[in-house]
Every structure is written in structure tokens, then in C-alpha cells.
Amino acid sequence: MDPVRLTLDQLRELRDDIAPHAAERSRASVRRRVDRWQNRAFFIVQCALAAGVAWALARYVVGHQQPFFAPVAAMVCLGFSFGQRLRRVAEVMVGVAVGVGVGDLFVRFFGTGVVQIVFVIALAMSVAVLLGAGTLMTTQAGVQAAIVTTLLPDPGAGFSRWLDAALGGAVALAAATIAPAAAIRRPRQQASGVLNELAAILTETAEGLRHSDEDAVTDALRRARASETMLDDLRSAADEGVAVVRLSPFRRRHRGRVQEIADLVVPLDRAIRNIRVLVRRCAVSVWRDEKMPAEYPMLLERLADGTRLIAESLFEPHADVAAHRVLGELGRRTAVMPIPGSLSGVVVLGQIRSTVVDLLELTGTTYDEARALVPLRADGLDEK
Numbered sequence: 091m092d093p094v095r096l097t098l099d100q101l102r103e104l105r106d107d108i109a110p111h112a113a114e115r116s117r118a119s120v121r122r123r124v125d126r127w128q129n130r131a132f133f134i135v136q137c138a139l140a141a142g143v144a145w146a147l148a149r150y151v152v153g154h155q156q157p158f159f160a161p162v163a164a165m166v167c168l169g170f171s172f173g174q175r176l177r178r179v180a181e182v183m184v185g186v187a188v189g190v191g192v193g194d195l196f197v198r199f200f201g202t203g204v205v206q207i208v209f210v211i212a213l214a215m216s217v218a219v220l221l222g223a224g225t226l227m228t229t230q231a232g233v234q235a236a237i238v239t240t241l242l243p244d245p246g247a248g249f250s251r252w253l254d255a256a257l258g259g260a261v262a263l264a265a266a267t268i269a270p271a272a273a274i275r276r277p278r279q280q281a282s283g284v285l286n287e288l289a290a291i292l293t294e295t296a297e298g299l300r301h302s303d304e305d306a307v308t309d310a311l312r313r314a315r316a317s318e319t320m321l322d323d324l325r326s327a328a329d330e331g332v333a334v335v336r337l338s339p340f341r342r343r344h345r346g347r348v349q350e351i352a353d354l355v356v357p358l359d360r361a362i363r364n365i366r367v368l369v370r371r372c373a374v375s376v377w378r379d380e381k382m383p384a385e386y387p388m389l390l391e392r393l394a395d396g397t398r399l400i401a402e403s404l405f406e407p408h409a410d411v412a413a414h415r416v417l418g419e420l421g422r423r424t425a426v427m428p429i430p431g432s433l434s435g436v437v438v439l440g441q442i443r444s445t446v447v448d449l450l451e452l453t454g455t456t457y458d459e460a461r462a463l464v465p466l467r468a469d470g471l472d473e474k
Contacts, residue, residue: 133168140164140265144258152253158241159186159234159251163258166230168265185230186255188221189214192231193238202239210235277331277351278404280324284358285401285452287317288365292394295369298376300387307373314369317362321355328352351404354452361448368441375434382435385427389442392420393449400452414453421446421464429469 141161148157298306399413
């Protein structure tokens with residue numbers, strides 16, 4: 091058999107195997123990029139319009155011939171999250187004032203040149219630091235001093251440049267009040283996504299435990315460890331949503347709903363940590379071929395059911411009652427189960443009980459009420 095021919099045939103087979111997967115990955119990549127653009131489309135349009143409005147106001151209303159700083163300040167201020175914009179606008183305005191002031195003085199007395207540029211930038215940034223500036227204000231001072239010294243060396247235009255920057259910041263604040271509805275919806279959607287992922291992890295762990303499937307428990311552990319990233323995204327979305335309803339007069343009626351989701355972050359964080367420990371111990375028991383109580387997979391599935399119902403309750407309030415009932419029953423059941431004979435069994439039982447308390451808090455139950463719904467065990471396991 092011709093080895094070259096064989097190699098070509100193998101390459102064709104390899105191509106036929108790889109091509110569909112490569113095409114699917116390519117389509118998935120395109121979808122992710124389009125989704126990212128769609129998520130940022132409002133911000134892009136907001137920045138573009140704010141820059142145009144700021145320039146038009148400075149040019150045609152105030153009468154400045156070259157209102158360079160107005161659109162720049164508008165875009166810089168809008169480039170931060172809602173919670174940062176007020177402080178950032180102040181920092182930009184002060185930074186511009188320092189940079190323009192120092193730059194104008196240097197141009198007036200020393201002209202422009204390499205040495206002047208070096209000294210004016212160093213001096214402007216030093217003055218900003220001495221005024222207690224943060225990174226943004228310090229950088230702005232240096233940038234504006236450099237622009238004044240090089241691009242716009244007009245000693246008499248210092249105040250007009252600062253006014254342009256202030257105008258741009260004001261336009262940015264006005265534009266920020268027009269917040270997209272997505273900033274209100276996203277925290278609830280992400281919270282639901284986190285809870286559904288936790289439910290899926292618990293279900294996969296239950297199946298792995300039931301069938302002693304090492305691959306299943308290993309994958310569940312990987313997903314449990316990765317869930318921390320989802321919580322970070324939820325925390326950021328919740329902070330953004332709270333800032334939006336606080337700053338935007340058009341969204342303040344949603345304040346209660348957004349705050350509800352923000353209040354879920356702490357108990358959800360505890361639940362994720364407990365579930366991660368629970369899954370790891372289940373994985374260890376499978377890897378070591380330890381005997382676990384036959385009822386444990388069912389307990390994990392009920393825990394998954396309760397978690398899934400909490401996710402549904404974020405959009406369907408009646409599911410909250412069902413979740414409360416499922417978790418309450420699970421808490422009472424774990425209080426009377428025989429104590430397991432292995433360390434892994436004891437750890438898993440304890441983590442299930444702790445997770446039930448955390449999840450009950452997500453239904454609106456206080457911590458003390460949640461603990462009361464998970465009765466203490468008579469054998470004293472809870473105190474060990």
C-alpha cells in the first residue's frame with residue numbers, strides 16, 4: 091500500500107472529522123461577538139450621541155471655535171459604570187483644570203518644545219497627586235497639559251477649555267440618566283442563571299454518586315469551582331443595577347426589585363461555597379470507592395429541585411412557596427437520618443443541611459427562621 095496515498099486518505103478523514111467541529115466553533119465565536127456587540131450597542135450609541143451633543147453645545151451655544159475637550163470629556167465620563175460616573179466627572183473636571191492651568195502657564199512663559207513638554211507633564215501630574223488625585227485625575231492632568239503644550243498652545247484659552255470639559259461632563263451625566271432597561275433586567279436574569287447552574291451541578295453530582303461515575307462527579311466539581319465567576323458577574327450586575335435606579339430618575343420605580351436581587355448575593359455566595367464543598371466530598375467518595383448512604387442521591391436531587399424553584403421564583407413568585415416547602419421538608423428529613431459511617435458521609439450530610447439554610451434565605455426567610463426550619467439533630471452532629 092502506498093504510504094503517501096494512505097497519508098492523504100487519513101488527512102481527508104481527519105478533515106471530515108474536524109471540519110464540522112471547527113465550523114461550529116466558528117459560528118459560536120461569531121454569535122458571542124454579535125452578542126457582545128448587542129450588549130454594548132446602547133453604550134456605543136450613548137457615547138456617540140453624548141459626544142456630538144457636547145461638541146454642538148460648546149460650538150454653537152457657548153461659541154468656542156475648537157471645543158475639543160467637550161466630546162472627549164463626555165466619552166471619558168460615560169466610559170465608567172453608573173456608580174462611578176459622578177465621581178469620575180468631578181475627577182475629569184479637576185484633572186482638566188490642573189492640566190490646562192499648568193500647561194497654559196508654561197506655554198505663556200516658556201513656549202513649546204521637548205523640554206517644556208517633559209516638565210509640564212511632570213509638573214501637572216505632580217500637582218494633581220499633591221491635591222490627592224486618583225489615577226484618572228492624575229492621568230487627565232498630564233494628558234491635558236500635553237495637549238495644551240503641543241496641539242492647542244493658546245495661552246488665553248485656559249478657562250474655555252475647562253468650560254468645555256465641564257460641559258462634556260454635564261452632558262455625560264444627563265446621558266447617564268437615560269439608562270437601558272437591560273441594566274434592570276440583567277441582575278435577575280443572572281441570578282436565575284446562577285441558581286439553575288447550581289441545580290444542574292447538584293443533579294449531576296447525584297447521578298455520579300448513584301452510579302459511582304467518576305467522570306460525572308469530576309465534571310460537577312469543575313462546574314462548581316467555575317460557579318464563582320458567575321457570582322462575580324452577578325455581583326457586578328447587581329451593583330450596576332442599584333446604581334442605575336439610584337441615579338436615573340426614569341428607573342427609580344424599579345429600585346425595590348433591583349435591591350431584592352442585590353440582597354441575594356451574600357446568601358447565594360454562602361450557598362455556592364457550601365455546594366462546592368459538598369460536591370468535592372461526593373467526588374472524593376466516588377474516587378476512593380467509599381460507601382455512601384443510598385438515600386444521598388435523592389437528597390441531592392431534592393436540593394436541586396429547591397434550587398431550581400428559587401430560580402423560577404425570581405420571575406414567578408408562586409414558585410417561592412414551593413421552594414420553601416421542598417427545602418423545609420429536606421431540612422426535617424436530614425434531622426432524623428441515621429448518622430453515616432464514613433467521614434465523607436458526615437461531611438455531605440452537614441453540607442446539605444447548611445446549604446438548605448442558605449437557600450431558604452434566598453426565599454426571603456431570615457437566617458434565624460431558616461435555622462428553625464432545619465431542626466437540630468438529636469445525636470449532636472450539628473455541634474460537632
